[in-house]
Amino acid sequence: MGVGIIGGGLMGMALAYHLARQGEQVTVLEQDSELGGLNGELRFDDGLRVARYQHAILPIDRMLYNLCTELGLQDDLLFQNAHAGFVHGGQIYAMTNILDFLTFPMLGLIDRFRLGGVILRARSKADWRELDELPVKEWLVRVGGVEAFERVWRPLLEAKFDGVYDHVSATYIWAWLNRMSSIRRVPQMNGSIGYLRRGHFSLIQSLAEALLRLGGKIEYNARVREIELGDGRMQRIRTQTQVKEFDVVVAAIATPNFLRLIPGADNAYKARLTNAKYLGLICPVLVVEKRLSPYWTLNLTDPTFPFSVIIETPHPEHPSNYVVYLPRYTAPDNDWMGVSDEDIREAWFSHLHQIFPTFDEAAVRHFAVSRSRYVEPVYLVNNLANDIGILTPYDGLYLANTRQTYPELPTSEAVIKHAQHVASVISKARPASTQMG
Numbered sequence: 001m002g003v004g005i006i007g008g009g010l011m012g013m014a015l016a017y018h019l020a021r022q023g024e025q026v027t028v029l030e031q032d033s034e035l036g037g038l039n040g041e042l043r044f045d046d047g048l049r050v051a052r053y054q055h056a057i058l059p060i061d062r063m064l065y066n067l068c069t070e071l072g073l074q075d076d077l078l079f080q081n082a083h084a085g086f087v088h089g090g091q092i093y094a095m096t097n098i099l100d101f102l103t104f105p106m107l108g109l110i111d112r113f114r115l116g117g118v119i120l121r122a123r124s125k126a127d128w129r130e131l132d133e134l135p136v137k138e139w140l141v142r143v144g145g146v147e148a149f150e151r152v153w154r155p156l157l158e159a160k161f162d163g164v165y166d167h168v169s170a171t172y173i174w175a176w177l178n179r180m181s182s183i184r185r186v187p188q189m190n191g192s193i194g195y196l197r198r199g200h201f202s203l204i205q206s207l208a209e210a211l212l213r214l215g216g217k218i219e220y221n222a223r224v225r226e227i228e229l230g231d232g233r234m235q236r237i238r239t240q241t242q243v244k245e246f247d248v249v250v251a252a253i254a255t256p257n258f259l260r261l262i263p264g265a266d267n268a269y270k271a272r273l274t275n276a277k278y279l280g281l282i283c284p285v286l287v288v289e290k291r292l293s294p295y296w297t298l299n300l301t302d303p304t305f306p307f308s309v310i311i312e313t314p315h316p317e318h319p320s321n322y323v324v325y326l327p328r329y330t331a332p333d334n335d336w337m338g339v340s341d342e343d344i345r346e347a348w349f350s351h352l353h354q355i356f357p358t359f360d361e362a363a364v365r366h367f368a369v370s371r372s373r374y375v376e377p378v379y380l381v382n383n384l385a386n387d388i389g390i391l392t393p394y395d396g397l398y399l400a401n402t403r404q405t406y407p408e409l410p411t412s413e414a415v416i417k418h419a420q421h422v423a424s425v426i427s428k429a430r431p432a433s434t435q436m437g
Contacts, residue, residue: 003426004029004237004246006224009037010200010415011400012252013207014067018423020214024430027246028211029222029239035208038375039200042285044366048318051199052370053283054311054325058179059192061413063420068196071206076197078316083294087355088301092293118144122177128407131170132384139170155301159308161279162331167380171407179409193296197316200412227251229264233395248426250398254278254374255388256332258399269393275386276403277378280332280371284348286324287315287366292356305351321365332373341369376410377403390422398426
């Protein structure tokens with residue numbers, strides 16, 4: 001009967017690929033008419049395609065690079081200068097070299113050095129476990145001071161966590177600083193950021209093609225209604241149209257979605273799953289003919305803006321166009337989730353005009369809004385003690401999602417690494433006779 005994987009996003013497809021390579025008979029059940037999930041793409045009427053969400057690839061992402069090489073995508077990896085800046089008080093300030101840092105106007109000289117000390121402390125701290133027990137604010141104030149926290153970290157945290165970050169673990173900022181600072185090296189502080197020519201959806205497509213060549217299957221529009229449990233094990237899967245049986249089922253989906261599929265689970269396990277918190281994401285995407293700024297990313301320090309960062313890249317296949325992402329992280333039940341695309345366009349554009357007075361709405365070639373309720377897990381204080389593992393209390397049922405990449409950020413690199421680990425765990429637990437010859 002083989003292995004059934006619920007979810008055709010990057011986690012599910014990478015896991016299916018690795019399991020199939022290990023000799024498993026794999027079937028992916030995707031609820032939509034196409035794969036991708038957060039790694040999907042937008043298709044406009046004129047044939048132009050862009051990624052739904054921006055996925056950054058760093059030069060240190062070796063697992064991702066190796067997978068792209070296995071799938072023949074290495075020539076599709078493109079890199080650009082990672083020019084960065086801040087928008088503060090209506091002005092744009094560069095943060096691309098050490099001089100920019102030393103003249104950063106948001107802080108006095110002493111606080112600038114303390115801010116630099118936070119980055120150095122994060123990079124030099126190999127043992128992150130003690131940070132698991134500390135709230136992020138407490139650690140940032142202790143290391144960097146109150147002024148730096150209020151002027152720099154508070155607005156960034158408020159934007160990232162929809163204003164609620166009191167119980168977020170300091171491991172978040174440790175992981176974020178380590179990843180972001182790996183882009184830039186002193187004294188120049190220059191660096192590069194990468195992406196796939198045809199977006200992450202091309203990685204999903206290549207994984208699907210490889211899976212099919214290895215004898216795997218993909219079923220579309222297969223919305224799972226329930227994972228039936230009984231006698232301490234997974235029994236079967238019910239979709240909207242049929243019952244399916246597998247030796248093993250892996251739910252490669254967000255924890256809240258998994259919880260809804262197992263109404264027969266015991267209350268203690270369901271209570272643990274209920275404690276898993278996530279951020280949602282609303283992300284307007286613009287395709288413009290004239291770039292807004294020379295920066296790859298601009299961080300905003302004004303929490304009244306509806307978006308927290310501006311990310312801009314040339315379209316990889318049509319470089320005369322530029323793709324602009326204006327993301328807003330929210331609680332999954334935030335009111336913005338129900339706001340119409342037109343109202344979002346009006347709100348976002350009015351704030352863009354404040355930053356770029358010459359912004360011409362008529363020059364916007366395409367505009368679209370993507371929404372996802374469960375995008376990124378929130379790691380709270382003492383996350384280690386409340387970890388939700390790959391193994392469930394039920395034989396034959398596994399869970400694989402980005403909550404388990406802790407303390408790493410849920411990047412594509414972390415997802416691919418974790419998928420390979422999950423495949424190894426499942427393969428070791430399976431008798432050789434159940435795998436394909």
